[in-house]
Amino acid sequence: MGAKIIVVTNQKGGCGKTTLTMNLAGVLGSKKKTLIIDGDSQGSATRWASSASDNKPFPTAIMGLANTGDKVHREIKKYAADYDYIFVDCPPAIDNNFTASALLVADLALVPVIPSPTDLWAAIGIQKVISNVMDLNENLQARLVANMCQNNTSISKEALTLIEEFEFPKVTTDIYQRTAYRQAAAFGGTVADLDNIKAHDEINQLISEILKLLNKRTKKN
16 A cells, blocks of 8 residues: 555645644654655745754655646655655645646645635635546545634634535644744754644644544545
């Protein structure tokens, strides 16, 4: 069996795609052989990993493939046999062929959204892209992730109503806006390296949800 492929995507910038990718893949990568594919021409994921010290390198392999465009699915396939999990950090552009190509070989698409009406409206475009690819890739599942939630406030009723209108559901775990996520980026690590139990628990809970989704699909097949 090849790697399970998780694509993290939203055409809107600033929704925390890279932060989510690096923490999920980094924490999972301490236990399983994991690869991150950096699909953003700005190379944020690559820069994050390169910020790590030589004494404590980032726990996951990382590869920049932003320039492969609509052929990235072919490149991903080349590495599938060598890893347990491959995470793809997609660029913030709906008309970018990279995302549609990566989704062709993906098992799961995660769409991080800030739970506000304007951010959810902006995510509708990526829903169409994912839905179109689902016609070609019957193994593809998709989930919204409420990301950068404000502390001490629940997701607003208006935002929840909008989320319910999407074709695919939201994961149970919500990721909150915490200083720990910025600190992890600064030193090239993950929240697992920091003394922030809440952030670490969030990432672990989301990983558990992701693995259950992937394992459920594997059993069906």
